[in-house]
Amino acid sequence: MLPLKEDDTYAVLSDQGMADGGERGFYRHDTRYLSRYVWKLPGFSLLFSHTPRPDRLVQHWSHIEGPSQVVGLRRELVLERGGFRERLELENTSLHPQSVEISLEAAADFTDLFEARGWHNAQRTVTGFTYTTEDGLELATHLDITPDSPSRTWRFALKPKEQAHIEVRGTFDSPFHTHGAELPSYEEWARRFPLHLESGRSQGVLEQAIRDLRALLFSLPEGYFPAAGIPWFVCPFGRDSLISAYMLLPWGADVARGVLTYLAKHQGQVVDPFRDEEPGKILHEVRLGELSRTGKVPFSRYYGTVDATPLFVMLLHEYWRTCGDFELVEALKPNWEAALGWMSTYADPDGDGLLEFFPNERGLTVQSWKDSGDSQSHRDGSLAKGALSVCEVQGYAYAAYQAAAQFYRTLGQPDQAERWQARAERLRALFHQKFWLEELGTYAMALDGEKRPLEVLSSNPGHLLWSGIVPEEIAPRLVKTMFSEALWSGWGLRTLGAGEVRYNPLSYHNGSVWPHDTAIFAGGLARYGFYDEALKVCEALFRLAMTQHDLRLPELVGGYPKHEGEPPVPYPAACRPQAWDAASVVYLLRLALEIAKKRPVQGLLEITR
Known part of the structure; x- marks a missing residue:
């Protein structure tokens, strides 16, 4: 398990940094705003995963052919109050053109923390990334991704030494605005x-x-x-x-x-x-x-x-x-x-x-x-x-x-x-x-x-x-x-x-x-x-x-x-x-x-x- 946190927002991720089932996910105010958040990176292997601070994750993924890397991917995920930001940087480190396809699987279930941990069962109807609770509160998850892709799949044709990047900003809309002063750095x-x-x-x-x-x-x-x-x-x-x-x-x-x-x-x-x-x-x-x-x-x-x-x-x-x-x-x-x-x-x-x-x-x-x-x-x-x-x-x-x-x-x-x-x-x-x-x-x-x-x-x-x-x-x-x-x-x-x-x-x-x-x-x-x-x-x-x-x-x-x-x-x-x-x-x-x-x-x- 890999936990991250900033202020009232936290993530419970797998050792590979994904929310891929079970109790894993992104949470705020005892509610899971993302139940699935998985990058599909075919051909890539995780070489390095580090949390320099409890609010951020840095990884290096590598596509290796023979003895050398042909495409490298740096991933940096940073939690913020009420959401997160993420940047994926791809680089063709080889001497030949390389084609790369990656995709993101994301889903929200707005499960209560006590359900996610298996301590209680409840039924709810979720529409996409929005949910109206039993007591009438509106919850929503927003994923703003650049470059945009409705299917959340990206294909890159990279020339030698060429770079490409994907940026994601996640926002978790909560009705509980209870914060006071900014936290110290x-x-x-x-x-x-x-x-x-x-x-x-x-x-x-x-x-x-x-x-x-x-x-x-x-x-x-x-x-x-x-x-x-x-x-x-x-x-x-x-x-x-x-x-x-x-x-x-x-x-x-x-x-x-x-x-x-x-x-x-x-x-x-x-x-x-x-x-x-x-x-x-x-x-x-x-x-x-x-x-x-x-x-x-x-x-x-x-x-x-x-x-x-x-x-x-x-x-x-x-x-x-x-x-x-x-x-x-x-x-x-x-x-x-x-x-x-x-x-x-x-x-x-x-x-x-x-x-x-x-x-x-x-x-x-x-x-x-x-x-x-x-x-x-x-x-x-x-x-x-x-x-x-x-x-x-x-x-x-x-x-x-x-x-x-x-x-x-x-x-x-x-x-x-x-x-x-x-x-x-x-x-x-x-x-x-x-x-x-x-x-x-x-x-x-x-x-x-x-x-x-x-x-x-x-x-x-x-x-x-x-x-x-x-x-x-x-x-x-x-x-x-x-x-x-x-x-x-x-x-x-x-x-x-x-x-x-x-x-x-x-x-x-x-x-x-x-x-x-x-x-x-x-x-x-x-x-x-x-x-x-x-x-x-x-x-x-x-x-x-x-x-x-x-x-x-x-x-x-x-x-x-x-x-x-x-x-x-x-x-x-x-x-x-x-x-x-x-x-x-x-x-x-x-x-x-x-x-x-x-x-x-x-x-x-x-x-x-």
Whole structure:
């Protein structure tokens, strides 16, 4: 699969750069505007295919006779907001006249993204390159081609050294004109991150991450917003975007502002079980496709996440701490107060002080970051049932309550500050009492609906260190457990410990390694003063990226133990690039800078002064 993206428009192409069936195509606003886009190039072979940036593809096709090329074809495809442009350049490189015939096959089906991925079935009638949706919206695809050919077939008689070219401009008409300011150029974006590493290999990883972060941006009236990942998550997400924005601070301050402002604007207002919406809750995702708009699926504005709301407050606090802008805290006061209200009411229906969620069979059954349906299991492998209280979410709530206390203290409301500080301390004590597993030296992954702990080794406690909820005296033992052979693969933390009944190194959340998850663990280590261990984790993730052909941290890799000289086993359907993985690279360097204030940092993470 070859993904390309610019702003709200993206393409999912084959390795040869074509949309030739399956889920491949050109998309905008969760709708496929071209389901087929295939150049027929008889006699040509693909010699070179390169994506110098995530918005463009460059290829060289060659027609070879005997030992030499007779006709060469350079193809350059560039995605733009709302469409693309493409140029094919043919050249007769031989000493004799050459005849060339090429053609373009193109079709539009205006399929909703959830259909294209095989998750839903729907019937629609498409006329050529136009379509009227069930809710009356007009969609259209325009292909303007020079030189014109109604049959989209071109025949060239090329003299020796003669050149010819074809230019295509594709436009995808969408009724959703939601963009704001123009996105920064790639060069301007890179200048925001004045980080330079002594290691050339490490610098290559950093530069790729910065390019990917620019590619993932799309523009909304509220500001810049990072798509969660290419290709299937080019839409506003709560959890992913909040964590990514957190990791980009202080250099990505405008991204944090955009994320916070957008999510505040779309904060839950009513109780709607279909969408999992409740007053004060921060949304999970927003989809603009036909199935979402017409209520076939609940994702037009979906709130099925238990962690986005405390993460919203955490990001706002971190934005203020790193950027010094308290005006945004003041402007969003109704929103963070509503978020705190949701956390202490709707998220805690039994009043025990822990945040929990109920599975939604029409939406997400698991509403924490490990959101696959089989990710929450007991020691015997049975799946947890009922309302779940996931451990890391309690850590986020603790950090959010502490943030609220600092907000109120700065606003000159000491009574409110004391109230939320006291709530944070009560939660910290309660959490340790209910979740700590003395036998395993770690915290339970969650409590099930009967308040029974999920007594398994997992990566989740890394987030607890990050949030600060772990008592200082417990941290050394927890860190030792996290680096045990069962959890530490050499590349990162396994999501579920080796030896657990449901452990599978090539599952989505039951033993695989997620780089962003491990990066958060590194942040927790640094927070508690485990600087050597934090740098060990940072270097492991940089080395992981260096094993990849594109120098990217993938969404996840297999949880098999690291073997010297071998790359990690890839997870077949890993998304790349993905926002919180690219952002993790920047975050790891932020940690290295903070550690360097206390002790020298050398090796892969040594930063040029």
